[in-house]
Amino acid sequence: MSTTALVFEYQALGPAGPVTGRMRANSEVALDRDLERQGLTLLHSKRVSSASAAKGARLNSDDLIRFTGQVSTVIAAGVPMIQGIRQLASRIPRAQSRVVIADLVRGIEAGGSLSEAMEVHSRSFPPVYRASVQAGELSGALPAVLKRLSDYLEWARSIRQMTTQALVYPAVLCLAIGVLIVVLVTFVLPRIVTMFPGGPEDLPSQTRTLMALSGFLTSNWLGLVILSGSALAGAVMWRRTPTGRYFFSALGLRIPRFGLVLRMLATSKFASTAATLQNAGCDIHSVLNLASSSCGNAVLEAELARTIERVRQGQSLSQAFEKEPAMDPMLLQMISVGEQSGDLAGALEVVADYYNKEVPRMVRWFMALLEPAILVLAAVVVGYVLLAAILPVLDMYEKL
Numbered sequence: 001m002s003t004t005a006l007v008f009e010y011q012a013l014g015p016a017g018p019v020t021g022r023m024r025a026n027s028e029v030a031l032d033r034d035l036e037r038q039g040l041t042l043l044h045s046k047r048v049s050s051a052s053a054a055k056g057a058r059l060n061s062d063d064l065i066r067f068t069g070q071v072s073t074v075i076a077a078g079v080p081m082i083q084g085i086r087q088l089a090s091r092i093p094r095a096q097s098r099v100v101i102a103d104l105v106r107g108i109e110a111g112g113s114l115s116e117a118m119e120v121h122s123r124s125f126p127p128v129y130r131a132s133v134q135a136g137e138l139s140g141a142l143p144a145v146l147k148r149l150s151d152y153l154e155w156a157r158s159i160r161q162m163t164t165q166a167l168v169y170p171a172v173l174c175l176a177i178g179v180l181i182v183v184l185v186t187f188v189l190p191r192i193v194t195m196f197p198g199g200p201e202d203l204p205s206q207t208r209t210l211m212a213l214s215g216f217l218t219s220n221w222l223g224l225v226i227l228s229g230s231a232l233a234g235a236v237m238w239r240r241t242p243t244g245r246y247f248f249s250a251l252g253l254r255i256p257r258f259g260l261v262l263r264m265l266a267t268s269k270f271a272s273t274a275a276t277l278q279n280a281g282c283d284i285h286s287v288l289n290l291a292s293s294s295c296g297n298a299v300l301e302a303e304l305a306r307t308i309e310r311v312r313q314g315q316s317l318s319q320a321f322e323k324e325p326a327m328d329p330m331l332l333q334m335i336s337v338g339e340q341s342g343d344l345a346g347a348l349e350v351v352a353d354y355y356n357k358e359v360p361r362m363v364r365w366f367m368a369l370l371e372p373a374i375l376v377l378a379a380v381v382v383g384y385v386l387l388a389a390i391l392p393v394l395d396m397y398e399k400l
Contacts, residue, residue: 012040014095021099038098059124063097065153072146082108100124113137128290135280145280152272166367177378184385185214192389204391249298261362266297267328268355271348278345
């Protein structure tokens with residue numbers, strides 16, 4: 001980077017409470033003055049290396065979308081970049097986001113480009129984002145690149161929100177059903193059975209089965225809780241490893257219909273990111289590498305990695321993609337069309353636009369099937385438990 005400012009890690013006090021972060025400044029006195037302009041009082045600071053500067057304050061996803069769209073607008077309107085970004089920082093309510101944006105201004109004023117200033121805050125600006133901005137700077141099309149990035153980030157947020165909202169009801173329903181079954185098996189059923197004469201051998205087989213389950217749960221509940229917690233923690237930790245991530249990605253893709261939605265979503269992310277990078281002017285190797293890492297599915301990433309290697313060996317994109325049998329057919333077709341027409345970015349945008357509309361429809365369709373399926377399964381399980389409780393009563397009446 002061409003900037004000469006130092007990087008400080010600081011603790012400050014703001015209207016909403018303590019704030020920690022990292023900021024560039026020429027000295028600690030300058031840091032204190034810069035924080036004071038933002039309504040923060042410096043409590044403590046220390047100089048850190050540039051390599052560790054990315055661990056500081058960060059933009060959240062909403063502020064990143066707002067920042068991207070507004071910077072695109074002010075630059076396209078002819079407002080000087082530094083002035084536009086500085087004005088934007090004053091309108092951001094979140095203190096840490098204001099710190100990051102103010103530091104971008106400081107980095108640009110020190111002689112760096114926007115993409116260079118973003119490198120210090122890699123947690124706020126992912127590699128795909130920074131590569132797009134850098135390509136936009138080199139091609140002179142930064143406003144258009146930022147506009148595409150803003151649209152892509154908006155789409156990604158809408159997909160996350162839609163998926164989260166769609167999963168809330170099934171998750172709550174499954175939790176409620178699980179609690180109901182545990183209560184019936186461990187508390188209600190044993191009390192009903194004790195009301196009837198005779199030993200366990202006189203009970204129906206369904207009742208004996210559930211009584212055995214009830215005894216196991218009540219006798220080993222602590223061990224089961226510890227075992228379940230340990231298994232969940234282990235699965236989460238393994239999920240973060242390359243092997244575990246690949247396993248869970250492959251497992252998700254094997255689920256009927258749900259796997260199709262996951263592959264469509266990953267393909268859409270790849271196509272959207274690749275189209276953005278291609279339009280920004282990135283070379284084809286950077287496009288493929290960055291877009292593959294952004295698709296969010298380890299299985300598709302592995303397929304794309306093999307494709308990238310074939311492209312490096314001199315094969316065309318269409319030839320390299322066609323050798324992956326599980327690759328999305330529409331993606332294959334549009335890449336071939338894009339190569340023949342010389343408009344690969346446009347062809348990728350067609351794929352992204354199609355799946356941007358198709359993925360929400362498929363998610364709604366999948367959830368429309370999932371909810372009744374959960375209700376039917378719950379009815380069967382609860383009905384079995386109630387039947388096990390009622391059968392002893394019916395047997396007793398038959399003997400009278």
